[in-house]
Amino acid sequence: MMNQQQSATFTRRKTLLTLLALGATPALQGCFPVVATGVAAGAAMVADRRTSGSYVEDEGIEWRTRSRIRERFGDSVNISVTSYNRNVLLTGEVPNEQVRTEAEQIATAVANVRAVMNETRVAGISTLSARANDTMITSKVKARFVDDNSFGTHHVKVVTEAGTVFLMGLVTRAEADAATEVARTTAGVQKVVRVFEYISAEEAKRLDARVGESK
Numbered sequence: 175m176m177n178q179q180q181s182a183t184f185t186r187r188k189t190l191l192t193l194l195a196l197g198a199t200p201a202l203q204g205c206f207p208v209v210a211t212g213v214a215a216g217a218a219m220v221a222d223r224r225t226s227g228s229y230v231e232d233e234g235i236e237w238r239t240r241s242r243i244r245e246r247f248g249d250s251v252n253i254s255v256t257s258y259n260r261n262v263l264l265t266g267e268v269p270n271e272q273v274r275t276e277a278e279q280i281a282t283a284v285a286n287v288r289a290v291m292n293e294t295r296v297a298g299i300s301t302l303s304a305r306a307n308d309t310m311i312t313s314k315v316k317a318r319f320v321d322d323n324s325f326g327t328h329h330v331k332v333v334t335e336a337g338t339v340f341l342m343g344l345v346t347r348a349e350a351d352a353a354t355e356v357a358r359t360t361a362g363v364q365k366v367v368r369v370f371e372y373i374s375a376e377e378a379k380r381l382d383a384r385v386g387e388s389k
Contacts, residue, residue: 232258247273258343261342264281264293265340307337312334315360319353325349
């Protein structure tokens with residue numbers, strides 16, 4: 175029999191894994207995320223510190239940026255696009271510095287983008303097994319966030335590329351430090367890069383109170 179703490183941890187982990195599975199659907203289908211996810215997007219928005227408008231805008235930014243990069247470079251690049259509060263993170267592989275620069279310019283030109291962090295590498299396109307390993311690392315980090323339970327796991331977005339974990343979100347310094355420590359000590363993680371947008375503890379409480387009122 176599970177005690178109360180174990181039961182709560184199990185419930186949080188089950189909820190997280192369900193959202194992860196639902197959230198993976200648009201990536202597999204290649205469809206516009208806001209249309210494709212439905213329930214997953216709605217569930218994630220409920221717990222997010224971003225406004226619903228910002229959440230939807232980020233989904234649109236990701237879709238438009240990926241589409242323009244794919245149209246320009248086709249299969250010659252492997253670039254992942256992640257937008258959080260209109261800050262865009264580019265990760266993956268490109269054939270040369272010129273393409274790397276142009277990809278950043280494409281992302282910067284997308285409407286409503288505030289800033290672009292270009293973390294793409296000049297390297298050969300990663301293998302499917304390497305990408306699967308990165309996906310596994312992301313899942314392990316998120317699961318350990320749930321087990322740690324010292325900050326809201328839904329406040330931190332995790333992106334993994336070639337063993338490097340990028341952390342995004344609207345977080346306090348204390349939350350950032352806690353998330354970084356968990357990620358840093360997760361098996362398989364080679365490096366952690368913080369791409370957070372920092373807020374005060376007072377602002378975090380205000381945003382979380384707003385989220386609570388919307389439930």
